[in-house]
Amino acid sequence: MTRKTVHSMLIYGTSLLMMKGLSLLMLPVMTHYMDAGQLGKLELIASIGAFLGILSTAAMHENLYRFVGHLTDQLKRFHQAAGLMTFSMLIGTGIGVLLLTILLTLPEAWWQSIPLTKTESALLILALAFEGPVSLHLAWLRMNDRATTFFSVSVLTTVLQIMMITGVLLWHPSVTGILLAGTVTRYVQLVILHRVNGFPVRPPTQAKQLLAYSTPLMLSALIAFGLSGAERWMIAYASDLTTLGYYAIAAKFALAMCILVQPFGMWWMPKRFQVLSEQGGQAAVRQTQAGIVYILALAVLICFVGQIFIRLALPQSYYPAQQLLIMTMVIALFKEITELLNLGMLYQKKTGVLFRLNLIMTAGTLLTTLMLMHRGIEWILWTLAAAQGIRCLCVLIIGQRHQPLPYQHTSLVCLLCMSGIFLSAAWFVQATHLRLLLAITAPVCLILFALSLNYIRIPYQAGRLAEIRSMLMQSLPRFQKRL
Numbered sequence: 001m002t003r004k005t006v007h008s009m010l011i012y013g014t015s016l017l018m019m020k021g022l023s024l025l026m027l028p029v030m031t032h033y034m035d036a037g038q039l040g041k042l043e044l045i046a047s048i049g050a051f052l053g054i055l056s057t058a059a060m061h062e063n064l065y066r067f068v069g070h071l072t073d074q075l076k077r078f079h080q081a082a083g084l085m086t087f088s089m090l091i092g093t094g095i096g097v098l099l100l101t102i103l104l105t106l107p108e109a110w111w112q113s114i115p116l117t118k119t120e121s122a123l124l125i126l127a128l129a130f131e132g133p134v135s136l137h138l139a140w141l142r143m144n145d146r147a148t149t150f151f152s153v154s155v156l157t158t159v160l161q162i163m164m165i166t167g168v169l170l171w172h173p174s175v176t177g178i179l180l181a182g183t184v185t186r187y188v189q190l191v192i193l194h195r196v197n198g199f200p201v202r203p204p205t206q207a208k209q210l211l212a213y214s215t216p217l218m219l220s221a222l223i224a225f226g227l228s229g230a231e232r233w234m235i236a237y238a239s240d241l242t243t244l245g246y247y248a249i250a251a252k253f254a255l256a257m258c259i260l261v262q263p264f265g266m267w268w269m270p271k272r273f274q275v276l277s278e279q280g281g282q283a284a285v286r287q288t289q290a291g292i293v294y295i296l297a298l299a300v301l302i303c304f305v306g307q308i309f310i311r312l313a314l315p316q317s318y319y320p321a322q323q324l325l326i327m328t329m330v331i332a333l334f335k336e337i338t339e340l341l342n343l344g345m346l347y348q349k350k351t352g353v354l355f356r357l358n359l360i361m362t363a364g365t366l367l368t369t370l371m372l373m374h375r376g377i378e379w380i381l382w383t384l385a386a387a388q389g390i391r392c393l394c395v396l397i398i399g400q401r402h403q404p405l406p407y408q409h410t411s412l413v414c415l416l417c418m419s420g421i422f423l424s425a426a427w428f429v430q431a432t433h434l435r436l437l438l439a440i441t442a443p444v445c446l447i448l449f450a451l452s453l454n455y456i457r458i459p460y461q462a463g464r465l466a467e468i469r470s471m472l473m474q475s476l477p478r479f480q481k482r483l
Contacts, residue, residue: 011147013263015154017256022158024252026165028313033173036245036317040236041115041175043248047232048116049124054221056095057132059214060088061139065270066213067206068143079202081140087204088132096129115241120176127183130190137193142266153192161185216351223355226362227387228335231369231380238373238380247328247377249314249321253306254332257298261336264291268340273347281405284343286457289408291340293450296415297443299333300422304439308432326426327381333419334388341396344403353398361391411453418449 018025030039064084071077103121111118141150161181168177204210235244268287276284306329307322314321345354365387372379396407422442429435450456 008145008147008267010263011151012142012266013260015147015151016259016262016266018158019154022161022165024256026162027249027252029166029169031249031314031318033169035242037241038173038175038245039248040241040244040246042178043244043251044115044232044236044241045120045124045175045179047229049128050229051222051225052095052099052125052128053131054218054225056092056128057135057218058088058091058211059217059221060084060091060132060210061135062217063210063214064136064139064143066273067210078199080205081136082199082202083204084210085133085136085199086201087207087210088136089130092129092132096125099125115236117176120179123176123179123183127179127186130186134186134190134193137190137197137199139270140197141193143270149196153189153196156192157185157189160188213349213351216355220351220355220358223358223362226366227358227384227391228331230366231384234369234373234380235377239377243377246318246321247324247381249310249318250306250324250328253302253309253325254328256306257295257302257329257332258336260298260302261291261295264294265339272343276343276347276403281403285405285407288340288343289412290456292337292412293415293447293456295333295336295340296419297446299329300419300442300446301439303329303423303426304435304442307426308435308439311432323427324377324381326423327378327385330385330423331381331388334385334392338388338392338395341392341399341407344399344401344405345395348402350402353402354395357391357394357398361387361394408453408455411450411455414453415446415450415455418446422446 068077068080164181165178168181232244235247272284303326306325310318310322369380369383372383425438
């Protein structure tokens with residue numbers, strides 16, 4: 001990686017930490033103004049929003065990466081991106097109008113049987129209507145290495161949302177007020193991004209080809225939602241919103257780990273196909289394995305830091321979230337590793353295979369979870385963790401059949417086992433000073449272990465070692481003469 005690349009990754013990481021990590025940043029404040037039941041309701045609404053957001057975006061950003069990213073003619077790139085933007089606006093608006101129409105036709109008796117109000121549902125739909133265009137705008141900034149602009153927009157919208165949420169908490173803490181703040185921020189962000197990128201309205205070209213590529217990805221994401229998202233619905237059904245609130249606290253730290261992975265993903269994902277086609281499988285594997293080690297080290301770090309944060313910064317009523325944090329971290333860890341390993345199938349455009357895999361995994365997981373959810377939230381989460389691990393293994397095996405890549409499988413197993421030992425320690429260690437010690441030493445041990453296995457390499461490592469070896473060989477004769 002060049003210095004410019006690292007600089008861009010840091011800027012993107014800071015931007016994403018502000019955009020997606022807002023709920024984590026506001027967590028100490030919100031827990032003092034809202035109870036666990038209200039946080040559980042927000043988490044339930046967020047999971048519904050994530051499900052509907054997959055529909056409204058229609059995986060258009062994947063089309064941007066696949067069909068626009070490789071173009072060398074800048075004008076053609078811009079026009080193709082503008083067509084995608086128009087297409088995304090049409091899809092998002094159409095889905096929003098359809099959902100609002102359904103919302104208005106539902107009888108009042110139906111609303112009394114669910115924990116959401118009509119106003120909360122309407123605000124959620126309005127925020128999701130332009131989720132796709134916003135994601136495309138941000139992806140376009142990343143593709144053109146406009147990291148500073150990306151950062152500026154992120155700062156502006158984050159500050160606006162923090163101000164609005166703070167006002168809601170001070171004036172009248174409510175779920176409706178928090179949703180209103182998010183909806184207003186989303187529209188302001190869309191207006192700013194439209195002014196920055198300046199996309200004109202253009203009819204999309206090759207709409208059938210775009211949908212043929214993105215629809216299986218969208219359906220796969222919907223199916224995968226059953227492994228990461230639908231558990232909120234099961235927890236709320238099997239227990240109550242308070243328990244879901246504890247899970248929401250733990251999930252925030254798993255989200256923090258995913259956010260910190262994003263700078264690497266934002267740098268690597270748009271160019272992974274280009275690297276594989278131009279530089280070969282070894283170069284692609286080298287970057288992928290570096291990302292895996294980064295994920296493992298982050299997971300261990302955030303696990304211990306998160307437990308310390310819950311103990312020191314949150315009210316005592318939220319302490320049950322400490323143990324749930326470990327399970328959510330395992331789920332997130334396997335999910336992120338799967339995204340990196342899912343290179344072979346996507347390179348060979350085997351999105352249909354990915355869809356069938358996700359369908360089978362989700363169906364089996366949901367069936368197992370439904371049978372075990374009466375045992376409590378722990379059984380639900382461990383079932384999801386096992387499912388994510390099996391899915392990761394299947395993606396690796398199937399991907400190798402379609403596009404063989406020189407992964408170091410034995411080293412990966414060793415690194416996963418070492419990470420499992422550290423995460424198991426987090427279950428039993430209660431003292432804050434020991435957690436702090438492990439937060440520092442465990443990630444370092446993982447990275448050093450990966451280096452010793454030659455699973456990752458420091459860029460200047462080989463050349464530096466050769467230089468040191470040469471200096472020693474040159475000085476040896478002189479040393480012998482002195483003797």
